[in-house]
Amino acid sequence: MTLKQGLLIFGLGAVAGIAATCWGTNRQIAAVKQAAADSTKVAVARDSAVTRYADSLKDQVDSLQKAKRPVTIRISHDSAEAAKADSALAVAKTKDDSILAYRTENVSLKLEIVGLRANAVTDSLSLFDAMARGNALQDSLRAQTRTIVGLNSQIQQLNQHALPGWARTGFEVLRTGLAVWKGGEVLGLIK
Numbered sequence: 001m002t003l004k005q006g007l008l009i010f011g012l013g014a015v016a017g018i019a020a021t022c023w024g025t026n027r028q029i030a031a032v033k034q035a036a037a038d039s040t041k042v043a044v045a046r047d048s049a050v051t052r053y054a055d056s057l058k059d060q061v062d063s064l065q066k067a068k069r070p071v072t073i074r075i076s077h078d079s080a081e082a083a084k085a086d087s088a089l090a091v092a093k094t095k096d097d098s099i100l101a102y103r104t105e106n107v108s109l110k111l112e113i114v115g116l117r118a119n120a121v122t123d124s125l126s127l128f129d130a131m132a133r134g135n136a137l138q139d140s141l142r143a144q145t146r147t148i149v150g151l152n153s154q155i156q157q158l159n160q161h162a163l164p165g166w167a168r169t170g171f172e173v174l175r176t177g178l179a180v181w182k183g184g185e186v187l188g189l190i191k
Contacts, residue, residue, distance in 0.1 A: 029158050036155040043148040047141060054138050061127050075116050082109050
């Protein structure tokens with residue numbers, strides 16, 4: 001083999017190596033871009049589904065709050081009635097035994113009202129706490145989706161160093177030709 005042939009083979013090998021590297025890189029970048037696009041679609045769909053579910057839960061909480069309002073109004077009404085009964089019992093002292101029974105019943109009603117008020121407050125706090133946790137989780141999910149979308153946009157901006165189709169075909173033919181020629185030299189068919 002002469003120096004000219006060696007340099008020619010070296011030059012062609014270098015060009016083929018660069019082309020193969022670019023071709024492989026292009027496939028990898030294209031695969032990464034596709035995976036990023038798919039991840040973004042899934043994240044946006046997940047975000048959408050969670051938002052719809054959270055909205056339905058908020059609607060349920062609103063309906064529970066609306067259903068609770070008449071009970072709260074009833075508690076207030078019962079409190080007013082208990083106060084009136086206290087006043088009436090304080091004035092009516094003619095029959096001691098009935099007054100004692102009414103006072104006992106009135107105290108029992110007052111204790112029940114206190115319990116109902118405490119339950120109503122606990123229920124309201126529990127609902128508001130659940131809504132706050134749901135909002136925090138939804139905000140976290142939206143932040144993750146924004147991060148995924150941002151990463152996807154960065155990945156989509158990667159440069160692919162794309163070679164034209166004719167250049168890729170030419171490099172494939174050249175690489176195959178060099179492999180056949182080197183195989184012929186090894187077998188002693190080409191000198």
